[in-house]
Amino acid sequence: MTTAAYPPTSKKIANAVMLSITGICAFLVVAVLLFILGYLVVNGAKSLNWAFFTKLPAPVGEIGGGLANAIVGSGKMLLIAAALGVPVGLLGGVHLAEFSGSAFASIVRYTTDLLNGVPSIVMGIFVYTLVVVPMHHFSTLAGGIALGIMMIPIALRSTEEFLRGVPQALREGAMSLGASKTQTILTVIIPAALPGIITGIMLNLARVAGETAPLLFTAFSNQYWSPGFDQPSASLPVVIFNYAISPYEDWHRQAWAGGFVLLTAVLLINIVARLILSRRTSLPR
Amino acid sequence: MSFAERLRKGDEAAYLVTLISALTIVLITVLLAQHLWSNSVLARQKFGFHFLTSSTWDPLSGNFGALPFVYGTLLTSFISLLIAVPVGIGAAIFLSELAPRGISNALTFLVELLAAVPSVIFGLIGIFVLVPMLNVVIPPIAAHLSFLPIFGGSFFGVSYLTAGLVLSIMIVPFIVSISREVLMAVPTAQREAMMALGATKWDVTWRSVVPYARRGIIGSIFLALARALGETMAVTMVIGNVPEIHASLLSPGYTIAAVIANEFAEASEDLYLHALIEMALVLFVVTMIVNASARLLMLTAGIREIRE
């Protein structure tokens, strides 16, 4: 019966206390999210109206107007970002997973992780000197390139991970049927990894859609429509920032509405993508 | 061209195309460093290392010292770690070791969503919710603590402390999700050995699992630190944007990222631009070093890419 006395009461109390404390930590973190969500829904939804999606910003001092140009601007920049970031990331990921030797792969992988850690404001300056200075003005294109460069590291790493998740048996199966390496990759490995790769790209787009700092001096901003791709353009995050720090009541309202729309879009994409991913925990053998 | 030759050509082409893409990453990183270096040359030549130790920031007279910004960046990051590290590690321990699987998965999902919230949203909440809230909460507390230099002076809502708080909320999801993964990767044998001796769950966690995962957890803190150092929008919106150095956490200040965000588009003089870019360079180098050490720690701790 002496063994039954172990653990002693003091240990049991410590156990219970620490369970509670760590539990509180976890719930605290989650509570913050719920608080942000709740606050945005309440403040954002009531500030939201149809004009928000269809109208241009009203001139300073006037009430009303919308952020239609910012929404379209963000969309155009994301398009450019995807056109740049996805192919480079995808092909680079294919290289790391299927072609390269381990030494080269780890160098690229390490560089990728470091590039991913570069502050977004620094990325903004880089694209400013790379694109804006030669073009002599801010543009949708520059903003899209900044977001695109930010997409590459994650696109590459997630592609690599999902390709590595494809069982070796499928590669062997294809090769033993006389498929070349390229054919194997294109017809078996990428299709098998595709759902994962696509959700990875969705998450990636959602992430850069909320980026503000890299756009401040690449796309800059614009009160009006920005036709084509070579003029300064408004984007949702930048407008939210500008409006939030402005002194006008009605702009604050628009900022809330914008924040609500942005956060809803970002979180919806995240939820959908993560649900798809968790449902496909195992790839076909 | 024979069939075999076509195949060989196809594989070679695919190899080259993908290799170029992989090399693009390296190229971008090198270009990035080169651009920051060559576009900050004026400031580096004029001020030298004095740039980092001077606290004068006067665009009109062309005098640029980065110290207030470096100070603000380090101080806000430090405050954020002070809050986020204990909370984050506590939450990670709870999620990986103590909580029932279902609850753990649900909470982890939410924590990951928190990580996806754009920084401008945190700024929005900071400016319109946190600042007014702190304006009510802080002054009475500060009144009792004003004998401490770090709580001296008057409080206007925007401050180092506010920025640190917002930052802590932003980096805590990284600490939680990475530490949780690190903890969950600890081999079961580590737990079973002590469990078999009748130790409590907390005993096992604290004396066996956490020490085993130590390096990975420290790595996660480093990664979070790198985020905090470079975070721009949310900090810009709540720190007050004053290029001064104050001992009090309640004073407004400035950070490197914030000053770049606010002043870069307006900087008309080349020297001004170069001074801002030199700060970006400093930020780049520091986050690189922090990130690189985090990844090294993770690698030596056996996290990631050990599969074969």
Added chain:
Amino acid sequence: MSTAFKLGDFTKVREERFGDEQRAKEPATFPQFTVKDLNFFYGDFQALHNLDLEVPAEKVTALIGPSGCGKSTFLRILNRMSETVPHTRVTGEVSLGDQDLFSFHPTVLRRRVGMVFQRPNPFPKSIFDNVAYGVRVNGMLPASQMKERVEQSLRRAALWEEVKDKLHVSALSLSGGQQQRLCIARSLAVEPEVLLLDEPCSALDPLATAKIEDLVFELKGLCTIVIVTHNMLQAARVADYVGFFLSGKLIEFEGARKMFMNPGKKQTEDYLTGRFG
């Protein structure tokens, strides 16, 4: 399963197949593979030592031996799948017919020398697309003749009747045994000269195993078959020739009758009678 029981079964199978000396006599043919002084290394570890043998064409050759003896390694050299593993090295000569095996582009070689693996590995595609895969990537047939080829291959793999109504259903919905026969059909569709089977039944139940064994017997006239198995009974049921591997060396290579009725080496006899190890 006790050794005695296994032994009894084995004796029965052996009597049935090889008891009648006249019936068991197999006419010799030309060599499909000629192997001379073959060595294989994983890094510094030598997995195969000085192999010399001729694998006869249009016969079933079984490679037997305890696990880790190198029989699978040898098999994977025959279509150069061994090259997909890094840090491996091969020395010596292997020829397919009268051509040097290593002079082929591996992809071209693998079209002629197909392979079926331990675990069924259908692609996550439809049954039809699985069978058509090899034909398509090799650009062997116009699309109009594809249906015919798929049906023919599925029939040869004795799977047609079971799947003819659901050719466009995912191959992953099939049972393990069906998946393995699908993999065989998939290999047959490219009409290989040789089919390598790497313990094709190790992941299957006895019923599915029996079906595959019947199939192997049927396919004999169609192509050369080399099958790796750790199951002596299986070897006795399907093989015309048998190679016995031990610790990376080929101990004995003989006609099945000679091997099973009257093995030449002490080690072979020990292994066959279960006295090994």
